[in-house]
Amino acid sequence: MPYAFTAVDVAFLRSAVGQAAVAACAELPLTPASRIADVTAARSAAGERFAAVLETVLLRRKAESKLDSAGGWLFTGDALQQASATAVARHRAARLAGRDVHDVTCSVGADLVELAAVAARCAGSDLDPVRLAMAAHNCAEAGVAPALVRADALAPVSRDTVVVADPARRDSAGRRTWRPADFAPPLDGLAEAYAGRPLAVKCAPGLDFRETAPWADEVELVSLDGQVREACLWTGELATARRRASVLRSGGTGWTLTDAEPDDVPVADVGQWIVDPDGAVVRAGLVRHYGARHGLWQLDERIAYLTGDTPPPGVRAFRVLDHGPYREKSLRATLRAHDVGSLEILVRGVDVDPDALRRRLKPRGATPATVVLTRVGRSPMAYLCRAELKDYFSTSI
CATH class of the missing domain: 3.40.50.150 (Vaccinia Virus protein VP39)
Incomplete structure (x- = not known):
């Protein structure tokens, strides 16, 4: 159960004494193994407010990966x-x-x-x-x-x-x-x-x-x-706009896409690359708009994968090495032919459990690869790829 802060706790934590107590406990390990020692140290620094101090130290540590410049902030766990x-x-x-x-x-x-x-x-x-x-x-x-x-x-x-x-x-x-x-x-x-x-x-x-x-x-x-x-x-x-996707990066860069942009993209055979659009684009229903912006096309009009000969910057794209109808036996042979060992399996539109399939395929080679399994029309297809991360955009929204 998360600690339930009170108004008295907050007043203490905002006081000079409370801030000193938090600072004194800031470097405590706060692990299950150190619990007794941590509580003893916190009691010495904060008296009866020790639990509020320990919870504050813990929450500030969690906030570091989420909030900028919040090292002196106060939180509840849910907040x-x-x-x-x-x-x-x-x-x-x-x-x-x-x-x-x-x-x-x-x-x-x-x-x-x-x-x-x-x-x-x-x-x-x-x-x-x-x-x-x-x-x-x-x-x-x-x-x-x-x-x-x-x-x-x-x-x-x-x-x-x-x-x-x-x-x-x-x-x-x-x-x-x-x-x-x-x-x-x-x-x-x-x-x-x-x-x-x-x-x-x-x-x-x-x-x-x-x-x-x-x-x-x-x-x-x-x-x-x-x-x-x-x-x-x-x-x-x-x-x-009616629908918008905003794709942000921690460094302050990113881009945005709306349904006001063109969405006229063809459906055609696979190009040199497969692109899996950012999740914001997919959930906003803007896959076709994203494809039109970057000169890509669809493998199937109902599937969110895009393909083309030049992937956009800022995405993890998949260079197509081999492809064909998906059959487990033929896919196993393709993996052997390409000396595949470490294998990532991406699935969209096909009822396949990637972890179970990987165990059955048992790739034992030396080369990492990605298999994209999807449906084109009524046919399940397998694309053997090599993943590459293209350079990020430097354009701010």
Whole structure:
């Protein structure tokens, strides 16, 4: 069970004594084997607040891979888990630069600090007084000063602002939920409470937004370093397309693609390369648009793999070495002919368990390779490839 911070804990952690206690415990191992020694050291530094100090040290360590410059921040476990990575939060905030913005579910402030850095005026609100106190501390650490107020996200307390929301995706028992009606606050409740106002709502990327949020004017899927992190629903004047994919890199570079671009691509035989588009592109339904941008074509109009003779930069592409109809016996012979040992198997549109197939194939050669299994028309096909990482874009969004 995660530690349940109290308002008294937060006041202590924000005090000079509390900050000294956290600093004194910052280098503790915090492993199962060191637990007794860690607790003893924390009790010596923080007295009865030792658990809050240890949890803070642990959460700050976890935050290092997700948030920039958050070494002095305060978190709850759930708040850190749901917080957007800094690159993603900064990307979303950039679309709201110069506006008056109200983050109605500000939690501990991970999004709020990025919004406050670029907004004309900025406010944050939350029902949880503990998280609100943490947000005040974190904003001060980040050098921003948005207005903060305790309020229910479904009871508007601001006017004439863009509204930003990040509903909690856990039910009343604390279990993760995929039902938008169980979000806190529910998606439809937010849309109703702020009808007629520009709204940006962060969501998990796996939802069917046509069914769960038909009121959204734009659905944006965002990936970071190849992993799809989240979706954002935009309404009113904030929406500039129906569907958007934003592909970000930790270094601050990236690119974006919308359904306003052409999507006229042919379906033809495999070229010299196979390209598996970024997950944000696939989930946004923009595979054809991506292919048209980069002169690629489809192997099959219902499959997300693309092919061509020149892969785009910034992607892991697969140079085709051999290909043919997929039969396990003939694939085994192809692997032997190419001296394949280490084998990656990618599957799309074919009912094959890659791990089970790899065990059956038993490749024993010296050369690493990738097999792409997919369907072309009604026929399962196998493509033996060598993976290569092309140079990243240096273009900022």
